[in-house]
Amino acid sequence: MSFQERRSLVNLISSVLITVIYAAYVLPRMPEADPYSKELFHFWGSFFLLLIPVSIVARIIxxxxxxxxxxxxxxxxEPSITDERDKLIELRANRNGFFAFVLGFVIAxxxxVMEMPPSTMxxxxxxxxxxxxxxxxxSEFVYYRRGF
Amino acid sequence: MAQSPISNNIRRLRFEHGEMTQKDLAEQVGVTRQTIVAIESAKYSPSLELAFRIAHVFSVTLVDVFAYEPNDDPIWKKKK
Structure with missing residues (x-):
């Protein structure tokens, strides 16, 4: 297994673990208030804003x-350069991830529209x-492993 | 994965050039060793620029390094 494949796997596992652990720690502190209350929107805003620095620091470690x-x-x-194949793989992987997020955004x-509470969104x-x-x-792992 | 229509003689050319290692070739053409591995095993088709660089390292023409087989190209397979 190449360095890039190992890095993709570590990225995959760490990104899931960081978000899941963070969510498991923060979500139980969600205020039991009216679903449309200002307090609840404040909670969600701080949830997403705090996730960014926590995720960056955890990934660095x-x-x-x-x-x-x-x-x-x-x-x-570690390979000292990022060559044309690395850049192509990164672009294709980002495109796939972007499609997944857009799909999730549309569902949210x-x-x-279906009048579910904002917390569901x-x-x-x-x-x-x-x-x-x-x-x-x-995707990055598969492109490195199988080629494209 | 479908078979690539582009094959290459890089492994043979490396052998004929003093058993040049993949790492040496990679350093000369400015890519990682993994990219040379992927090209040799037909898992990646390099850009024209990189293909010319590889040919230049071996002092041969592009067609001496790479060969194109239209029968393996999905574009022509679809049109048949």
């Missing part, structure tokens, strides 16, 4: 650990964010 373990285990250095909007947005990351990282 995960990747430092990954690079150290990878170097010790394989004695293989549909939930509002936010949960669908979180799920589509995770699905988008999973599809993007899994």
């Amino acid at each position: 995960v990747f430092i650990v990954f690079y150290i373990i990878n170097t010790i285990a394989t004695r293989e250095e 909007m549909a939930s509002l 936010f949960i669908i947005l979180i799920c589509s964010g995770i699905a988008s990351e999973v599809i993007s990282d899994a």
Whole structure:
């Protein structure tokens, strides 16, 4: 398995774990208020805003650990350049992830049209964010492994 | 995955050029070793620029490195 394949797998697992652990920690603190209350919208706003720095810091830590373990285990250095194949794979993987997120966004909007509570819409947005990351990282892994 | 219509002789050319390693070739043409591995195993078709660079390293023409087989190309298969 190449360095890029291992990196895609670590990316995939870490992005799911970070979001799931964060959601499991924060969601139980959701206020039990009226579904359309200002308090609840404040909670969801801070949920998404806090997820960004938490995710960045957690990923940095995960990747430092990954690079150290990878170097010790394989004695293989990280590729120093990103070549045309890497860029093409990244573009294709991002496109797949983007389609997944757009689909989730449409479903989230549909939930509002069907008069579901706003919390349902936010949960669908979180799920589509995770699905988008999973599809993007899994696509990257498959493109590196099978070619295209 | 469908068979690529483009095949190549990179492995043979490397052997004929003092058993050049994939890493050496990759460094000379400015890509990663994994990309050379993918090209050799027909999992990736390089850009025209990279194809010319590879040919230049071996001091041969493009057709000495790469060959195109129309019968394996899905575009022509569809039209048949």
